[in-house]
Amino acid sequence: MIASTLTDRQKRERDYYNQYAELSKDSSQKVDISPVVNVIEGKETRPWNSYWAIYKFAIDNFNTGDKLLDFGSGPGENAFRLATIGYSVEGFDISEKNIELSKKLFTDQGKSGNFQVSSAETLPYPDENFNIIIGIDILHHVDIELSIRECYRVLKTGGKAYFREPVDVGILDRIRETKIVKFFAPKNTSFELHITEDERKLNSTDEKIINKVFPKMKKHYFFLFARFDKFYRRGSDPRPSVLEKLDYFLFKTFPFLKKLGGTVIYELEK
Numbered sequence: 001m002i003a004s005t006l007t008d009r010q011k012r013e014r015d016y017y018n019q020y021a022e023l024s025k026d027s028s029q030k031v032d033i034s035p036v037v038n039v040i041e042g043k044e045t046r047p048w049n050s051y052w053a054i055y056k057f058a059i060d061n062f063n064t065g066d067k068l069l070d071f072g073s074g075p076g077e078n079a080f081r082l083a084t085i086g087y088s089v090e091g092f093d094i095s096e097k098n099i100e101l102s103k104k105l106f107t108d109q110g111k112s113g114n115f116q117v118s119s120a121e122t123l124p125y126p127d128e129n130f131n132i133i134i135g136i137d138i139l140h141h142v143d144i145e146l147s148i149r150e151c152y153r154v155l156k157t158g159g160k161a162y163f164r165e166p167v168d169v170g171i172l173d174r175i176r177e178t179k180i181v182k183f184f185a186p187k188n189t190s191f192e193l194h195i196t197e198d199e200r201k202l203n204s205t206d207e208k209i210i211n212k213v214f215p216k217m218k219k220h221y222f223f224l225f226a227r228f229d230k231f232y233r234r235g236s237d238p239r240p241s242v243l244e245k246l247d248y249f250l251f252k253t254f255p256f257l258k259k260l261g262g263t264v265i266y267e268l269e270k
């Protein structure tokens, strides 16, 4: 990838994540693989948690020899879990430091995986190359139209792509934007809060773009009352969240509440 061809947004994201990778390099090398191993061994599932849920889609779709692309693979933790399922995993990221961390993680743990520096908007893979694509917290950092077209191009016909993303929920996000709420839960660019200058939740226009490229689209909803978890739980707390369980129950029982879900897994089929 030629740095001079990057857009200003891509450069800002790259610079932010190069620094973020440096700050989190110790924790990102210790990967909890229970969200895949416990499910595969039949010990535990957490369908109410969007991360466990997206891994479960990967587990359910697995066939020996399948190639998986981790779309915007960050420091490689998700890729590591996905490789544990048995996939032949490739990943890309705009941050050179994240790619270094991914390579180190896989080498140190004796796992094979291919990682390269690339932007999501111009992928270095041939057409129809992957059986499945998993993207976690990535589309809200990139040019959605260009990236989703690339996703479609490199996915095999009949293959599926899953993206876990934060989405804009009209009224709730208007409340979220008020000064009083921002006082208690700031939204400024920050390494501590892991918020970049350019990230923004997906809205209905973004969704129409995704749906135009992938007419076969399903949505899975999460995160209604779990919004309040951040006030009393650490994001890295491995224990189940009571509020996530409550949301799962509410979405099943009262489907009209889904439109208030702040996190969506997009299930896309080519």
Ligand SMILES: C[S@@+](CC[C@H](N)C(=O)[O-])C[C@H]1O[C@@H](n2cnc3c(N)ncnc32)[C@H](O)[C@@H]1O
Residues within 6 Å of the ligand: 010, 013, 014, 017, 071, 072, 073, 074, 075, 076, 077, 078, 092, 093, 094, 095, 098, 118, 119, 120, 121, 135, 136, 137, 138, 141, 142, 143
């Ligand atoms: C919130 S992180 C998610 C990373 C990873 N999927 C995970 O869950 O750990 C967003 C990632 O997007 C990457 N990124 C931002 N803009 C990008 C772009 N245009 N192309 C490729 N990667 C990009 C960043 O470097 C960062 O690693």
